[in-house]
Amino acid sequence: MFEFAWWWVLLALPLPLLVLLLPRKPRHSGAALRVPSLTADMQTTNQKTGPNKVLLVLAIVAWCSLVIASARPQWLGDPVSIPTQGRDLMLAVDLSGSMNQEDMEINGRRVNRLVMIKKVLGDFIARRVGDRLGLILFADTAYLQAPLTYDRATVEQLLKESQIGLVGEQTAIGDAIGLSIKRFQTKSESNKVVILLTDGQNTAGNITPQQANELAINDGVTVYTIGVGADSMITQGFFGLRTQNPSRELDEDMLTELAESTGGQYFRAKDTQALQQIYSILDALEPIERESRQMRPLQALYYYPLALALFLSALIASAPILNWAAQMFNRKSS
Known part of the structure; x- marks a missing residue:
């Protein structure tokens, strides 16, 4: 189906005709200013040839194209049904400095915790057809990167662009949960699920995890927590190789x-495989029923008449120069 988004702009099509109705000033005889030879030659040429009908037609077509482009022509595709059931998942990802610990592996390559989360969480997001996803990044405090939306590609892209230290170096777990709860308050029909990924303990923020816990219980928000980090890691020390626990600061009691x-x-x-198994369990969460909705794909078409208007305007603007060039060529030939 073809339509104009702003059809009322088409009323401006006859606007140039009003110029013909405007009163014209009488021409006064007398001394005239001397003009450069280029302008004089152009005026002389116009006097000899009279009104150029071709330029007039081009100007009319350019004006009509510009008005049509301003009316925003668009093509609406066939209605597409949106899934009537799904989940509302708010993802809260830790960006504190400890996420830079390289104790994870992807395809045999050692990477830091955030890189591993991006890889596995990206696959998790891609499978969330019919679900609304939101993204919160937290460190010293929590920031909303994406509200609940069906646009999974944007959520995944914002996750990929996140960087360690972007919002500080500490860990505000309470703020992350509190902000998630606040975003759910505008969703009446929602199963209100928060998936929080962190590798530490609460060390910053305006809300303690205990206060956030009470808010979640009162608002009916279900929180799934994921502690990220390996249990053991072999490092090179002063006296040779030694084994250490890179997740010793992880507060598992609080997260539980x-x-x-x-x-x-x-x-x-503890590793990539364990995180993938966790997401498989979350896939089994019971979706909620929603009202049936339909959407129609929209394709904007305004750039076609706009391009034509710009092209014709360039031709009209270059016409006097072309006439002058032709006049000079004829003079030299004669």
């Missing part, structure tokens, strides 16, 4: 309490 008290579950992601 946050999850279980809200009806969720705490998961431990």
